[in-house]
Structure formats: C-alpha cells, structure tokens
Amino acid sequence: MRICFTLDDVIRAKTRQFGKILVKANMIDESKLDEIEINTNDLCEVFGMQRNEYNQFLYADYPFEVFAEAPVMERMLDKKLNLWMLNMENSEDGNYEFVIANPYEFNASIGYTCFFLSQIATRVREFHFPKNSSDIWNFCDVLVTADPKLLSEKPEGKKSVKIDAPYNKDSEADLSYESLLKLIEDEKFTEKIAETA
Numbered sequence: 001m002r003i004c005f006t007l008d009d010v011i012r013a014k015t016r017q018f019g020k021i022l023v024k025a026n027m028i029d030e031s032k033l034d035e036i037e038i039n040t041n042d043l044c045e046v047f048g049m050q051r052n053e054y055n056q057f058l059y060a061d062y063p064f065e066v067f068a069e070a071p072v073m074e075r076m077l078d079k080k081l082n083l084w085m086l087n088m089e090n091s092e093d094g095n096y097e098f099v100i101a102n103p104y105e106f107n108a109s110i111g112y113t114c115f116f117l118s119q120i121a122t123r124v125r126e127f128h129f130p131k132n133s134s135d136i137w138n139f140c141d142v143l144v145t146a147d148p149k150l151l152s153e154k155p156e157g158k159k160s161v162k163i164d165a166p167y168n169k170d171s172e173a174d175l176s177y178e179s180l181l182k183l184i185e186d187e188k189f190t191e192k193i194a195e196t197a
Helices: 014-024 030-035 051-061 063-068 077-089 108-119 133-139 148-152 180-185 189-195
Strands: 002-005 097-101 126-128 142-145 159-163 175-177
Touching (some): 002 133, 014 063, 051 108, 063 108, 097 133, 133 142, 133 148, 159 180, 175 180, 175 189
Parallel strands (some): 002 142, 097 126, 142 159, 159 175
C-alpha cells in the first residue's frame, strides 16, 4: 500500500508561517492575525492580497522564510512520523511505501521545500511536486491531506484521510483525524483504512 502525505498544514505549518512572515514584513499588524478567518487554503484570498502581490511575496521575496523555515505542525511530529513509518515498514504486513507530494510548489519553493524535508530528516524515498495538483492521486493508494481540492478529486479505488484544518470542515474523506499526530497514535489506522469503502 502506497501512502502519500501532502506537506502543508499536515506536516509543515505553512498557513501559520505565512501569517508570521506577513507580520515580519510589516504587511499586516500582529494583532489582526487572530481576527482573520481561514475559510480556504488559498492564502491570497485569506489575507486579502492581490494575486500578483501574493505571488511576489510567496515565491520571490520570502520563499525561504515560508517554505524552508516553517515549523512542523506539532512538536516532535517529524521524529514520531519517521518512527511510525519505520515501524510500518517492519511490521508483519509491512507492505507499505511512503510518498510525499505537494502541489502549488513553484520555482524556488521546490528547493526550499526540499530543504525543509532535509531538516525533518525524512526517510521517505519518493517526492513529487506536480504541476497539476490532481496528479498526486497517481502516486498513491491512500492520500493524507488537509487540501479540500485534493479530497474532492479522489478517484474511485483510492482512499482519503483528512487532517482537520479550519478550511476543510465541509470536505468529505474516508477517515478524518484532528492532526497527523493523532493518525500516528491510532494503532488501528491500517485496519480502518482497509475497512473503508
């Protein structure tokens, strides 16, 4: 079974980091961050930016700060995820392969995302940064993501696992977890994913 993880708001705290760097760049007042409603994963829309301003900020001015320096979603998540994958691979039914794929990477963000992955010392051997986000489904049997678009595009025969985020409350999935850490802690995850239709 090939299990694919997307990074943003699953492993890497991109939304939180984006707001932090906007404050650092004096583009938004820190006191306003708590007032912002995150009802979509389109950060351009969330923060009320023009598309060209957003692209300049994210992909030209601050890609290192957003993509490479973002923290993991929860303390020790990187180490616990690596140990979980190792245990899955060494289990009796250890027929598991792991993939990381992330849409919406562009120019320097790809290299800086690779830098982020090196910092968390991932043991994953396969990475994809597809131009077409729905191509992610070609790399896996099970997709673990917070992305509502990817969840809505699930093809027949595949399984989806939603990691809860403020912007995906209405998205459907075969399984849902409050966080990736909760998935890792669920000893019955493989049974549950096998049972889902």
